[in-house]
Amino acid sequence: MRTVARVVLVVLVLACGAAPMLPVAGAVPSAVNIDDVTARKIDELLALRGSGRSKGELIELLSGQFLGTPYGAGMLVGSATEPEQLVIDFRRVDCFTYLDYVEAMTRSADRDQFVANLIETRYTDGRIDFLQRKHFFTDWSHTARIAATDITATLGPAAVTVDEHLNAKAGGGSYLPGLPVVDRAITYIPSAAVDENVIGRLRTGDYIAAYADRPGLDVTHVGIFVMTPTGPVFRNASSLATDNKVVDSPFTDYVRSTPGIVVLRAQ
Structure with missing residues (x-):
């Protein structure tokens, strides 16, 4: 989405779109608004999945089909006072909806499964509700549903763990009114310590995030690690004026622009 040094997200998942609320955990909406472009893209990606690929290979394959997709800020709809809506829109993505779509697609064989898996990926216990959204x-x-394992601490001795109060602003108040403060230990690798040994422990398909060195946030941007024949890249929905779309950025260049990285490995 952007280089962290230049733009900082308040939260990762903000969005617009349409579809009814889902009041019952585990249920799938009887009607979902999906535009024609998105519907065709879903079917095309599902047809590409095939069989016999590892999780990382699927993430690489499917995420690559979004390269060039325009960046869109504020893609989700919902707040403590506005009903949450299920957004499925492949015409534009922000950094986190991009990961939502890719992760859900890796576990889906048809469109109905994709919708159900997207709900499970985006919302705790599969309930379409602002308070249940994985912000x-x-x-x-x-x-729940656990989508990935935090492997940051295993990447090297330089890993640092800090206690964060997610959603709490330093001067008081919250980033997202109505959402409780979440106390959580966050482990990151400082950018200066992301050397060849750390990169060598990463796998294609790992979810990479830029650690947020400010109170109340865990990270400020997310993307996907992909090892290519010419070196590692950070595949991400970039809001930089020079990009404004899903791109492959040189991994080491990106890391140097951040305070550090947090790494989740898809299950």
Whole structure:
């Protein structure tokens, strides 16, 4: 989405779109608004999945089909006072909806499964509700359905763990009114310590995030690690004026622009 040094997200998942609320955990909406472009893209990606690929290979394959997709800020709809809506829109993505779509797609064989898996990926216990939305990247490794494992601490001795109060602003108040403060230990690798040994422990398909060195947030941007024949890249929905779309950024260049990285490995 953007280089962290230039733009900082208040929260990762903000969005717009349409579809009815889902009041019952585990249920799938009887009607979901999906535009024609998105519907065709879903079917095309599902047809590509095939069989016999590892999780990382699927993430690489499917995420690559979004390269060039325009970046869109504020893609989700819902707040403590506005009903949450299920957004499925492949015409534009922000950094976290991009990961939502890719992760859900890796576990789906048809469109109905994709919708159900997207709900499970985006919302705790599969309930379409603002308070159940996984607003923070590390929610993926802490709340049901668990989408990934936090492997940051295993990447090297330089890993640092700090106690964060997610959603609490330093001067008081919260980033997201109505959402409780979440006390969570966040582990990151400082950018200066992301050397060849650390990169060598990463796998294609790992979810990479830029650690937030400010109170109340865990990370400020997310993307996907992909090892290519010419070196590692950070595949992400970039809001930089020079990009404004899903791109492959040189991994080491990106890391140097951040305070550090948090790494989740998809299950």
